[in-house]
Amino acid sequence: QLQLQESGPGLVKPSETLSLTCSVSGASISSTSNYWAWIRQPPGKGLEWIGHVYYRGSTFYNPSLKSRLTMSVDTSKNQFSLRLSSVTAADTSLYFCARLDDVAALFYFDYWGPGILVTVSS
Amino acid sequence: SSELTQDPAVSVALGQTVRITCQGDTLRNFYASWYQQKPGQAPSLVFYGKNGRPSGIPDRISGSRSGNTASLTITGAQAEDEADYYCKSRDSNGNHVTFGGGTKLTVL
Numbered sequence: 001q002l003q004l005q006e007s008g009p010g011l012v013k014p015s016e017t018l019s020l021t022c023s024v025s026g027a028s029i030s031s032t033s034n035y036w037a038w039i040r041q042p043p044g045k046g047l048e049w050i051g052h053v054y055y056r057g058s059t060f061y062n063p064s065l066k067s068r069l070t071m072s073v074d075t076s077k078n079q080f081s082l083r084l085s086s087v088t089a090a091d092t093s094l095y096f097c098a099r100l101d102d103v104a105a106l107f108y109f110d111y112w113g114p115g116i117l118v119t120v121s122s
Numbered sequence: 123s124s125e126l127t128q129d130p131a132v133s134v135a136l137g138q139t140v141r142i143t144c145q146g147d148t149l150r151n152f153y154a155s156w157y158q159q160k161p162g163q164a165p166s167l168v169f170y171g172k173n174g175r176p177s178g179i180p181d182r183i184s185g186s187r188s189g190n191t192a193s194l195t196i197t198g199a200q201a202e203d204e205a206d207y208y209c210k211s212r213d214s215n216g217n218h219v220t221f222g223g224g225t226k227l228t229v230l
Contacts, residue, residue, distance in 0.1 A: 037219075039165075047157075047165065047208050049219040060217045096164055100219075107212050107219070108155035108170040115164050 002026040004097050004113035012091075012120050018084040022097030022113060029078045030055045035100040036073065036080040037109065040093035048093075052100050053080055087120045094118075126154075126209055126222035133228040134199045142194045144209030144222045152212040154192035156185060159206045159224075168207075169194060196227075204229045 008020035022036065029036060037052035051061040053071040061069050070083040084091060094117050098109040126146040134140035144154055155170035167176050169185040182197040192211070196203050209222040 039221075046224040047210075047221045049210075049221060052219070062218070104171075106153060106155075106171040106174065108167055108174070108210070109157070109165070110167050110176065112164040112166065 002099065002111045004099065004111055006095060006097050006113045006116040008116060008118070010117055010119060012087055012118060013122050014088055014120055015086055018082070018087050018091060018118055018120070020082045020095055020097075020116065020118070022080050022082075024078045024080070024099075027099075029073060029080060030075050033101065033103050035060075035102060037098045037100045038071065038082045039096045039098055039109070041096070041115075042090075042093045050082065050084075050095075089120050092118065092120045126211060126220055128207075128209060128222040128225045130223065131226045131228070133230055134196070135230050136201065137198055139195065139197045140199055140227065142196075142207050142209075142225045142227065144192045144194075144211075145190055146211065146220070146222075147190055148211050148213055148220065149187060149190050149192050151214075152216075153187060154185065154209045154211045156192075156194045157208045157210065158203075159208065160204075165208060199227075199229050201229050203227060 003025045005023045012018045035052040038050040053059045059071050068085045073080045094115045096115045097113045099111040101110045153171045157165035158168045159165040184195050186193050206224050208224045213220045
């Protein structure tokens with residue numbers, strides 16, 4: 001059974017860089033039919049797609065975050081990561097990692113991590 | 123436009139049928155997928171594409187599309203169906219993702 005687990009600091013200071021890692025177990029991150037994604041949810045609000053990455057390194061970012069965002073994959077550890085720079089209070093959210101299945105032109109998140117709350121505060 | 127619009131809240135009587143809708147131009151070209159989120163939990167996939175239902179999802183949950191509108195229909199709503207529901211699609215770019223604002227379903 002595929003499982004994803006987010007990890008990283010729960011508290012980040014304003015203007016600093018938020019760094020999160022998602023560990024994947026039960027499947028290879030090098031699957032050719034999957035992307036690996038980050039989604040966030042501010043407290044009490046809806047879901048926002050942050051971006052996704054392919055195991056070979058191709059990235060697709062939300063245009064509103066693109067200038068601050070870096071995603072990467074470590075196939076040796078079966079992990080992928082998110083770095084969001086120059087954070088503000090508006091980046092306080094529950095951050096989820098998820099697998100994005102891209103088979104037969106369908107595009108859906110079939111597995112999600114439990115989420116990690118990241119608060120931006122001094 | 124890459125936006126997906128959902129009604130913020132919908133209610134249904136126990137055992138009745140409810141339709142949750144999602145509108146957006148991108149839906150003319152791409153299928154939606156639907157996610158259920160209960161309080162304190164991560165979202166989970168409940169329907170995708172034309173007729174995709176993940177293992178464990180009952181067949182009383184179904185999806186459809188007409189023009190620029192995708193719908194999630196729950197037939198014979200149960201108490202456990204009370205949750206937030208989000209639609210998602212590709213945006214006009216094709217490789218980006220957009221979510222609807224979510225619909226809070228209350229089962230009365």
